[in-house]
Amino acid sequence: MKKEELKLKRVSKCFKGFWAVQDVTARFLPQKITGLIGPNGAGKTTIFHIITGELAPDEGDVIYNGHSIKGLAPWQISRLGIGRMFQDVRVFPKLSVMENVIVALQKPEEETPFYALTHWHKNKNKDALRWLEFVELAEQCHKKAEDLSYGQQKLLALARLLARGFDLLLLDEPVAGISIPMVEKILRLLRELTEKWNKTIIIIEHNMGAILDATDWVYFMNEGRIYFSGRPDHVLGAKEVKELYLGLVKEKR
Amino acid sequence: MNYILHLLIMIGIYLILAYSLNLVLGFGGLLSLCHAAFYGIGAYTYTLISMHFHLPFVLCIAASVLITGFLAFLVGIPGLKFRGDPFVLVTLGFQVIIFSILYNWVSLTKGPYGIAGIPRPEIFGLKIDSLFSYLGLVWISFLIIGIFFYFIYNSPFGLALKALREDERAAESLGKSAYHYFLYAFAISGAIAAIAGTLYATYVTYIDPTSFTVDESIFQIAILLVGGSGNLLGPAVGTVFMVLLPEALRFLGIPDSIAPNVRQMIYGLILIVLMYFRPQGIVGEFKVR
């Protein structure tokens, strides 16, 4: 069994004099759900950009499975097994729901012109439908992705990630803007992914209820640094966290 | 009758250009303004190889396809680092540079004088000389190329291109490398454009750089904008419409002296109106971003 451990070692990122991320060291344990919380602008999404290769850190290193992945391109990091759900979801709007999942199911070897000319068209519809049924979107499979509701698009993005079989999932506000029953379903799904499917998950969230329910460990970030870390109830009960963050944000249940 | 055959031959050649450009514009979402340059390189490469080395038609066209495809690949290496307006301007730049080379490198291409006396092709002993046989050549070529693109468009590669077109960041996060996949598409489109260039050269038996200008690139883009891109039907509709439009104007009795200008004015108007009311074209899937 592969142990996917992601480590950030003293990672820093500077934008023209402004340190978005400063000296961040963190461990994200395999088959666990780690939460990343903090006020807006604390650097949480920047950390995601750095892990996925969209931004290169100015200092420090990113280590996955014992190897440094700093400096790799996003598509290379994706092929190592690290997947991401964006804050603004980003489904493929003009492609159908089905095609959105199919494109995630396709392997790199299949996506060349040479393969196109030497292999008969294999229908991936059945496999795609499996994942769509999982997130209860099977009935919408022929709709264009842009015609789905926000919550449905989030589920579609999730289905894409699952279909691809990533080992490490970075989810940026997976339950924001979603109805309560859907939130509970997704959180149950996340738990299942780590316990039954051996995935590792990192989530950025502002929904403290979700953090308390779903995460095993939490990092609290503020102004680019990690201020606090520990078990969720620990972190959310800490005085500094309450002052810096929770005092500003109404607790959501 | 001859005139109808001529039109059908030109439609066939432009269909090949449209389907190849469709891979870059409709599937890749990239507004490339240098397709006429590859059309021209294909025409000149075939002509020079054929007239200098006297090799059989099939070998010359194969050489033209490979060389043009390779040059398209070279253009793509820097070119595909850009997107949006810079990409449009950069491809325009390559179009202008390549035209300049065709026009000014007189010792190689004979420049503005052009190359005349291009022999009609001979395939396996059969001389393709009459209009009818030429029609057959062009349309059989298009059929093969059409099937080629049918497979490519409907392949995982084609779908990956569309995903990259829809949202490049999201597609990259799913392991698809925009740079590499777009490079494949660009090279293939250039290579196929060379076939059209060859067929044009051997049909008209004379080529000069003025057939391969910025205006020609704009015309080829217009075909896809009008008919639609990103699918199988759009390029066909666009080609038939745009190639036959000047003929329709002829029926309206517009004097020959001003006909070219009127035609262009109508193109301009069509572009404006189309982009406002139907940016995806008549039957297209892709809207320019």
Place this chain on the structure above:
Amino acid sequence: MTLLTQLLVNGLITGVIYSLLAVSFGTVYRSTRVFHIALGAIYTASAYGIYVGKNAGLAIGVFAGLGVAIALSLLIEWCIYRPFLKRGSSLGVVLIASLGAYILIENLIALLFGNEVKIIHTGIEPSISIGALILTRIQIIQFFIGILFLIGSLVAFKKSKFFKAAWAMGDEPLLLEVLGLPVFKLRELIFCFSAILCATASMLVAFDVGVDPHVGLSAILLGAVAVLVGGMDNILGWIFAAFLLAELQSLAIWWFSARWNDAISFALLIFVLLFRPTGLFTKEVRIEER
């Protein structure tokens, strides 16, 4: 050596003209995000304006040229760009529409006036000699009028709150509406400003070499290249790039011949953008803005 010096000095004057084109194109591009290909038609039209108007006197001709440019510019904004803006069309769509407008107007002009070159000014140009250098009167006029307009532009964007607001419009168009600023009026201001600069460049050149219906596109593309090479955020960058372009073309003439001018411009563009994709003088862009 004197040929080279002459060419480099000529390059300075050409650089002024290119700068006008760059600022003309760039201010529209920066403020409204529109890739204003139709500006090429305005360039051509204003030259024909002076061509027609000069029959009643040079001053009338100049006013005709400016008038045509401003009128056409506003017409394009009202009839094309604004409807597209209200529709929420994407920028690529507007680019194509702008191209369509250029083609329409270019050929209308060809229809009305024919495809041949029209000469504005006949007769030999008086010239002065400075050492081994020869400068024609029109070159000197081009230089000083051009510099005047360039300085005027820089001052406008530094001092005038309207120009500064228009500039900021390019960053956050929605914000301006929220703040109650008149977006449409600012756009009109920018389009008029751009038309005046473009017409000035066009008339200065036309007076020297005449005009034909097809000069507009290459002129505007020069401006666009200078803007992209210089970088979106800095007028001085555009001006620097314009001069760089002009001098490179002079050097090319000295090394090879004038035939490669177009290719040189674009080769410069591609070269610079490969090493600095956002232009020579720009700031880093956040990922979310990609």
